[in-house]
Amino acid sequence: MLNKLYSKSKQEKHLVRALTGGAAAAEALRQIQPDVMAVYPITPQTPIIETFAKMKADGKVNAEIIQVESEHSAMSAVVGAQAAGARTVTATSSQGLALMHEILYIASGLRLPSLMYVSARALSAPINIHGEHGDVMAVRDSGWIQIFAQNAQEVYDLGFIGLKLAEETRFPVMVVMDGFQTSHTTERVELLPDDEIEDFVGVYQPQNFLLNLKNPVSFGPLALQDSYFDFRVDQQKDFLKTKNEFQRICRDFGREFQRHYDFFEEYETKDAKEVIVIMGSVAGTVKEVVDRLREKGKKVGVLAVTLFRPFDYQKIGEKLAHAKRIAVLDRAMSVGAYPPLYTEVVNGVYHATGRKIEVASYTYGLGGRDTFQKQIEKVFADLEKGNISDRVKYLK
Amino acid sequence: MEKESFGIIFLARGGQGAKTASELLAHSAVEEGKFVKAFPFFGPERSGAPTKMFLRISEKEIRTQEPIIKPDIVIVMDETVMGGSEVIENLNENGFLIINSKLSKEEMKKKLPNFNGSFHLIDATAIALDLTGNANPNAVLLGKLIKVMEVVSMETLTGIFRHYFTSKLGQDLTEKNIAAIWAGHDAL
Structure with a gap:
């Protein structure tokens, strides 16, 4: 509701803005209107959650913001909220992504379609807070779809494509921007109207979720020698199919908004x-x-x-x-x-x-x-x- | 704007408002339909430490991500950070150097033995103190920049300033800062 008011009064008049990659990510998240965002600050991702938290304080987003004590907990909160049936997002960098590592595999194995913005940064040691892809590459086999943005415009656009891809394929997605070089550079970004994004991303309708009392399900069962292997092969098969879905969603996005993406x-x-x-x-x-x-x-x-x-x-x-x-x-x-x-x-x-x-x-x-x-x-x-x-x- | 694209570098100390100045210009240029890339030299951010801000403004999409090597305009917000700066030596022949300083032209020339281009001096700190009660020279220097090279119009810049700062600074201080921008613009 508040979001609608905001869009009418301000945004539609100024669809072109000068934004950093981090601010563009926060703007995309505002328009996505997640139910839950788990947050833990780390440079150079902090501007994303900071901006989003300000939007929450200003009444522009309805999301429940969960402040946690580490990235391990942030990703655990994402898993819990998403399994409960909520559209859930987060953002991180570097050591934070490394600390999430074991839970990343759980999010993917449980087929939870969360969206995470990553402001890619070097890993310690020696300690360094600046941009590279080492953190993202270290989790490339975790079963998360990884989408790389070149600039703030792509950070913004690929957020919508990523979210839709996640929710339609039931795999988690990370949208990656270069730490500082993209996350902290102010660029011209063409924004899209709130109502058109609302139509594009649609309402999240989870297939199986914990709070569905009509269809009770278990998440995270034990799978031993007789079945674990088969789960993993199924995961691999389904994951490979997301390529086609990515391309289809990119085509839909291009038709709708005249901005074109592909592999x-x-x-x-x-x-x-x-x-x-x-x-x-x-x-x-x-x-x-x-x-x-x-x-x-x-x-x-x-x-x-x-x-x-x-x-x-x-x-x-x-x-x-x-x-x-x-x-x-x-x-x-x-x-x-x-x-x-x-x-x-x-x-x-x-x-x-x-x-x-x-x-x-x-x-x-x-x-x-x-x-x-x-x-x-x-x-x-x-x-x-x-x-x-x-x-x-x-x-x- | 006759040229298609500009590279501007701010040399300053942390806390002098170089980031705000370059972002105000970036917002103004986007408001005028141009493309921008504005980014700091990504070092540790400490109040008082030397900093650099890079700003590209262009009629066309800006793709390169490299720091500006040969700027068209260099704005020195604090003259103590420009000693031996390669940036100034790399300034295009037809480029502009704007320095916040109390020194006379002759005195400044001695401090820039390797620089053959023209430079503009303005005591932006004093003007800012006088008009706003704050020593940050950024508003005054923005006005001076636009006088020297109209990268964006004064109308757009002051409009953007009001848009982003009225709620933060209040109307009185916002208008004092706009007066400082105009003072920089109209200074000899």
């Missing part, structure tokens, strides 16, 4: 000989470099991954099949192994094409280190010269 954003890749594959905010920096190199006649492009879990190996392989040389830029480190996105891309290219395309691995931006256009130019130059080895290179 990947392809930029100048059609005839590109050299392609960079990347996720997150630095994709924008690469696009800028691609434009400049194209002006000089270089056939270069960038493929920015939006849906990282589940990963579509076939599609990425097909998209990259025409490239001569590829560089994968990871903003995370797998200690003792090749970095995560690189590994997926190599798999995809090999499975789709059956041939070995030269793929170089670069790690960039750890602990918030800035990445400059000059460094991206160097990557394209390396690719053009065939300066590729099986060693991981660092864009320091």
Whole structure:
């Protein structure tokens, strides 16, 4: 009710705003109108829950805000509220996400469709509060759908797509933004009217929930040698199907609001000989470099991954099949192994094409280190010269 | 605005209002239909420590996420943080340097041996103290910036200021700050 009043008086007149990624996330959450939000502050996610708490204080959201004593409890509260039948959201970063780790698997295994914004940040030690994808990569096998945003606009849009995807597939979703580089950068964001979002996300109707007295159910039963394996295989099968649902919801969103998302954003890749594959905010920096190199006649492009879990190996392989040389830029480190996105891309290219395309691995931006256009130019130059080895290179 | 895009850097100390100033400009530019990216140098935030704010304003979508290396405009809110600043040395030849200082032009020239461009001096702290009772030079410097390079109109900026600050500062202090913006704009 209050939300309606707010929208009429203010928002519809000013649909374009200057917002940080964090504020854009809070605005999306306001429009989603969750029943419950579990909150525990951690940099660089705090602006999301702070802004949301202010909206609550101002009467703009009805959500029950549950303040907890740690992220382990935050995710536990999410699981409890969602299992009870409430539309439930939260947000976190870094050590917070790591502390949630064991409960993340429970949320997914119980098929609870919660939405979590992650402001991605480095993990300790040494302690560092700045942006990278190490925290998100550490939970990539937890059964959460992982969607990467490049900027504040995408943070906002992908929140709606993520929530709908969660509720329609009954898997939890994390929408990831780069800590600071996106969460704390003020950008132009085009907002959508409250009533149209209300129509798009719809009313949450849980299939099975604890507070449904007409159909009592148990959550979290014991499954031993005779059945655990089968549960996990079913989870895997269903999880892989969410790819199609993601694409369908993106198409619906595009038809409704004229903003288009897919597994990947392809930029100048059609005839590109050299392609960079990347996720997150630095994709924008690469696009800028691609434009400049194209002006000089270089056939270069960038493929920015939006849906990282589940990963579509076939599609990425097909998209990259025409490239001569590829560089994968990871903003995370797998200690003792090749970095995560690189590994997926190599798999995809090999499975789709059956041939070995030269793929170089670069790690960039750890602990918030800035990445400059000059460094991206160097990557394209390396690719053009065939300066590729099986060693991981660092864009320091 | 003749140029299609601008890179602006604020050099300041934590607590001087560089973030507020750059966000006011960002909101104003978006109000005028432009694209922006405004972000601080992401260091530890402490009152009194040197800080940097980066602001890009453009007619087109801004995609790059790298910090500004060659700015068009540098605003020095505290002259004690500009010593040896690469940012100033990288200022475009046709760029503008605005410095909050009591010094004369000749005295300032000696402090900027490697800078050949033109610079604008204004004692923004004194003007702010006089008009608002607060030493934060940001409002005055915003007015000066718009006089030097009209990245947004005064009408939009003062409108945005009223929109965001009337409830926080009250009408009296809001209007005093707007007077400070105009004083910066009209200062010689």
